[in-house]
Amino acid sequence: MDDAKRMVDTYEVKHAIHVGDKEILFGVDEKKIDCPYIVCNCTWDNPLGIEHYFSAVGSADYLEMMTEFTSRVTAQLETVKAEREIVTVSLRPFTLEHCIQNDNNQNLENKVAIIRPERLRPEYRTADKQLVLITGGFGARANSRGRAVYTTNLYSGKESRWNREDILGIVKPEYMPDWAKERLKQIQAQRQIKLKKQEIER
Known part of the structure; x- marks a missing residue:
């Protein structure tokens, strides 16, 4: 079993939800008193498939950051729904x-x-x-x-x-x-x- 922790800089990723073209991450670093929580986006859309982190925000307020996290996940869900609504062909999967x-x-x-x-x-x-x-x-x-x-x-x-x-x-x-x-x-x-x-x- 791989017990390696996923890290974004010094922040351990505690929650990660991948929807559509982005993964939304919630990270924690308890040693950073002023900013122990961060939320950021992650993609792999590059030639080497390397994780690219961006749009990071941080705070000492857990509820504020959890709200940011869930808001981003909801936004991704809405984006995927909107993409699907404009598709003009049958969506039935091929098997x-x-x-x-x-x-x-x-x-x-x-x-x-x-x-x-x-x-x-x-x-x-x-x-x-x-x-x-x-x-x-x-x-x-x-x-x-x-x-x-x-x-x-x-x-x-x-x-x-x-x-x-x-x-x-x-x-x-x-x-x-x-x-x-x-x-x-x-x-x-x-x-x-x-x-x-x-x-x-x-």
Whole structure:
């Protein structure tokens, strides 16, 4: 069992709730008489996946800081709800029955894949977060020792890095939604334009 305490500077993290794109932390350092409590945000949205702490506030008043903590968590919940309300496609998650299961003999590049629901945060286990176009990475190759798989989300267009084991499988053609087919065409066209531009600039 890992008994290591999670620290933010000299503050021990006592409470942490991850909702949406941020984790909200409540830290305590009893030795700091004037400011024993802090609340801050944390993300890992950087190329190295390193914890980034920001928007820290501190106080000697526990209730004040606990109110700040819960207010930030509530704000994150409201943000996720608002994001979900503007999604115009079915949110029903994709499961194993909707795909050709991932195995190491497959070349995944340029195929539409399904991200495993359990690899997504509970609030993001929806179809719009799962469908991705695999654009590269050593992990996308057949029988590769590499793990990295680079993707473009079909709904949002966001580019991300996953590991090979995060891929549930390739979506079966009969389960590919119409919205995903249209977005796939758009993304592929954009990639072709980008590649041609890069060739001209060389």
